[in-house]
Amino acid sequence: MAMEPTHGITFDAASLTEAQADGMACVVCSADYMRVDVPSIPVGTSATGSQVFACESHVEPAAEGKSSSWPEGEPATVRQAEAEAREVRDLAVRWAVLAERFRSRDELLARAMDDVARSMTDLATAVADDVPEVLDGATATARARLDASRALLAVRQAEGRS
Ligand SMILES: [Zn+2]
Structure with missing residues (x-):
């Protein structure tokens, strides 16, 4: 093992x-x-x-504190932002994987999922950088992409049932 x-x-x-x-x-x-x-x-x-x-x-981030930018250890807010950014980045990867799974069967849906993955990656960067205006924009974009992808999924499910 x-x-x-x-x-x-x-x-x-x-x-x-x-x-x-x-x-x-x-x-x-x-x-x-x-x-x-x-x-x-x-x-x-x-x-x-x-x-x-x-x-x-x-991957879990390295143990608490001590980096070149924060020699005394990162402030709690920075650690918090990094943890959130990591979660969002992980979501982005999962969407990208999902997109690949659908690619051969449903190109349109796969592309909508690509958009979600990309917007999540941007959102993760915005969360890590923590600039409010950028964060607002990235959040709105990610939400819109997610809605579009969900709507398409709902249509596909309805089509599958009919
Ligand atoms: Zn992975």
Whole structure:
């Protein structure tokens, strides 16, 4: 069982898919790194010893405080903003993965999900930077994209029932 506790990501090397074992997909969310553009980090090795990866967004941030910008440790508000940004970035990855899953069957829906993923990535950046005007804009955009995607999903579900 390959585990490296430093980044907080554990996985069962025996149950990885071929793509995950080859380092082509995330061991946590199965994001296909050939198709989903997301920063990833090495998190251990597969049963055959090849390096495997996970999206950076799944990784717990380093222990409290002490960075070059905050030598005395980050203020609570900064840590809070970073935690929220990480959650939103993780959501963005999940939407991107979802989009890939729909791509072959429903290009329109996949593209709407791409838009959601992109707007979530922008929102995560805005949350981390914490500039109120930018944050308002990014929130509104993400909400609109999410609504559009939901509306399309509802139509598809209704079509499926009829
Ligand atoms: Zn992932």
